[in-house]
Amino acid sequence: MVARVIPVEPFDLVIFGGTGDLARRKILPGLFRRFLSGQMPEDSRIIGAARSDIDSAGYRVMIKEAIAEFGGEEKSETKAIAKFLDRLEYVPVDARGEGGWSELAALVRSDVIRAFYFSVGPGLFGDLAERLHSYKIADRDSRIVVEKPFGRDLASAQELNETLAEHFKEDQIYRIDHYxxxxxxxxxxxxxxxxxxxxxxxxxxxxxxxxxxxxxxxxxxxxxxxxxxxxxxxxxxxxxxxxxxxxxxxxxxxxxxxxxxxxxxxxxxxxxxxxxxxxxxxxxxxxxxxxxxxxxxxxxxxxxxxxxxxxxxxxxxxxxxxxxxxxxxxxxxxxxxxxxxxxxxxxxxxxxxxxxxxxxxxxxxxxxxxxxxxxxxxxxxxxxxxxxxxxxxxxxxxxxxxxxxxxxxxxxxxxxxxxxxxxxxxxxxxxxxxxxxxxxxxxxxxxxxxxxxxxxxxxxxxxxxxxxxxxxxxxxxxxxxxxx
Missing domain, CATH: 3.30.360.10 (Dihydrodipicolinate Reductase; domain 2)
Structure with a gap:
């Protein structure tokens, strides 16, 4: 019996912290497995964004190495890896400054699903949300993914929720718990x-x-x-x-x-x-x-x-x-x-x-x-x-x-x-x-x-x-x- 694959609509997924440990160990190898299963439409893209001063070609090399290190049996699918890497782009971005945001705004498309993965510390959530809004990269239909910790106590959790709520509605916020x-x-x-x-x-x-x-x-x-x-x-x-x-x-x-x-x-x-x-x-x-x-x-x-x-x-x-x-x-x-x-x-x-x-x-x-x-x-x-x-x-x-x-x-x-x-x-x-x-x-x-x-x-x-x-x-x- 073959598992039923449920396709998704074309998307642009921007991973802030795209050169970080979580992105290399879990997120990108996992997306490659979904690509192999046929769940990633042809015109979908993954865009890494981080402080690292590399270009898209350098990013593809990094992710190819990550799949080789952290992937499973699928890491031997060399032809598929090459096709997957073609979906990847990279933009150096300063989360607390203005560097790279105009380039990111020009790259992200408005006619596909837009999702933004905050694979960074919670101290940067507000900065990222503000710039996604001010550069008009995200809109009412966009989605953001945030990693734990969701605060370290009630007061900080409330503050974090209020920060995200300044630019995103609750139905746009995906607080991820891998369990x-x-x-x-x-x-x-x-x-x-x-x-x-x-x-x-x-x-x-x-x-x-x-x-x-x-x-x-x-x-x-x-x-x-x-x-x-x-x-x-x-x-x-x-x-x-x-x-x-x-x-x-x-x-x-x-x-x-x-x-x-x-x-x-x-x-x-x-x-x-x-x-x-x-x-x-x-x-x-x-x-x-x-x-x-x-x-x-x-x-x-x-x-x-x-x-x-x-x-x-x-x-x-x-x-x-x-x-x-x-x-x-x-x-x-x-x-x-x-x-x-x-x-x-x-x-x-x-x-x-x-x-x-x-x-x-x-x-x-x-x-x-x-x-x-x-x-x-x-x-x-x-x-x-x-x-x-x-x-x-x-x-x-x-x-x-x-x-x-x-x-x-x-x-x-x-x-x-x-x-x-x-x-x-x-x-x-x-x-x-x-x-x-x-x-x-x-x-x-x-x-x-x-x-x-x-x-x-x-x-x-x-x-x-x-x-x-x-x-x-x-x-x-x-x-x-x-x-x-």
Whole structure:
């Protein structure tokens, strides 16, 4: 079975920060894969814009090297690469000055879709928006894509939203969170709302608790100075984990449309209860046998910034009253894995009296690696000797289930950029979502700063601090053991 390709209209995509790391690692190689799949019309163009003083020919060489370094199997498609590079242009631009803007204005066409990717720090968003407006490069139909961080607290997020709103309407702004572009994240909505099997059980009558884990084996490395001003709460919980929580917990939207989905996500954020201090565990990795400590990476020997956080949350609404949501994320962990686990309640009564083991149905949704889902069910152990029960997974790994079609599943950035061109905001964060998330997050951060909380240490390559285990164990539960 061949994946159905949905074409888009011709476009000009301008990437500010077009020579940067994100553009070279993710954006341009991803666009090349969409080009190979036939999703890029013949007269579409990609225009890099940055401070680097190179010309279009030099830019094409740079991107050819980026595809060779960061592309997958498709990097061997030399003829296709040459055709793709023909779509690329480059203009040196001074984001805070006037240099290059007249040239960019002359290059960008007015009779195609115009999208502008702000692959730069948020401090430049206002400058770029102002110049796109004053040079009449963008109009009411144009779209802008902005990367996180969307502020570092509520006040800065509001200021950022106000800055963008000076020249762009909310329906033109695409706040990108690559987690929402993952195939499994969208399948989460399909499983919930497309199957009669799950939605009737998706509530506090049948669900015991839910776990959300995003673990990374890498440490902060060369990002230590940046990360030390952020920490796991700002870097991961406020955006990525919050979005996963919303998708797992939201009410069925009236339709699968941008505002309908985002309205329901917003309700979840607003229903989150404040988190008690004893329901939060912060951690910081120590030095390993062959690795530096977090404080060494941050070059801050007295840093109290967390590289790990675990927390227990509750949602105050009819569906989820009494159901705990356990979230954890960290650097320098034992496995690289992102997973959502829905643990269903015990049977009200078991007829198998000789079996004293607890058997539960568990739905796990794997975001990485090996995207897929499995549902743990209880069956009889094969063979004679009575009714002995065992738990087995009904496994659906996308690569195995979809065969050749899975090979053409776009990665998160590919999918989301194509959604920008289509004008589909469903998988992008709305401004009020961002502000609501910070409104919930800020008091948590302010609380531990006021208490001068010191993160618990943990060994690199472990599952985090011991206190994170106690957080869930004292409720009579345990973290799901995850293997990448």
């Amino acid at each position: 929402l572009g993952k195939e499994t994240v969208q399948n989460l909505m399909a499983v919930r709302f497309g199957n009669v099997l799950f939605e009737p059980l998706w509530n506090n009558h049948y669900v015991d608790h839910i776990q959300i884990t995003v673990a990374e084996t890498v440490d902060v490395g060369g990002r230590g100075a940046y990360y030390d001003k952020s920490g796991a709460m700002r870097d991961m919980v406020q955006n990525h984990l919050m979005q996963l929580l919303c998708l797992i917990a939201m009410e069925p939207p009236s339709q699968f449309g941008a505002d309908a989905v985002r309205d329901e996500k917003l309700k979840v954020i607003r229903a989150l209860e404040p988190v008690e201090p004893h329901h939060i565990v912060r951690g910081q990795y120590e030095a390993g046998e062959d690795s530096k400590s977090y404080r060494e990476h941050a070059e801050n020997p007295r840093s109290f910034t967390e590289s790990f956080i675990a927390m227990k949350c509750h949602i105050s609404n009819w569906r989820w009253a009494g159901v705990p949501f356990y979230m954890r994320t960290g650097k320098a962990m034992s496995e690289r894995v992102s997973e959502i686990t829905v643990v269903f309640k015990d049977l009200g009564h078991s007829i198998f009296e000789e079996d004293d083991k607890r058997h539960r149905n568990i739905l796990s949704i794997r975001l990485q690696p090996n995207e897929g889902m499995d549902l743990q069910v209880t069956i009889k152990e094969p063979g004679p000797g009575g009714m002995r029960l065992i738990d087995v997974p009904l496994d659906m790994t996308f690569a195995e289930a979809l065969g050749d079609e899975a090979e053409d599943v776009p990665d998160a950035y590919e999918r989301l950029i194509m959604d920008v061109i289509r004008g589909n905001q469903t998988l992008f964060m709305r401004g009020d979502e961002v502000e609501a998330a910070w409104k919930w997050t800020d008091p948590i951060i302010q609380g531990w700063e006021a208490r001068n909380d010191v993160p618990k240490t943990y060994e690199p390559g472990s599952s985090g601090p011991e206190d994170a285990m106690l957080l869930i164990h004292r409720d009579g539960r345990k973290w799901r053991e995850i293997k990448g």
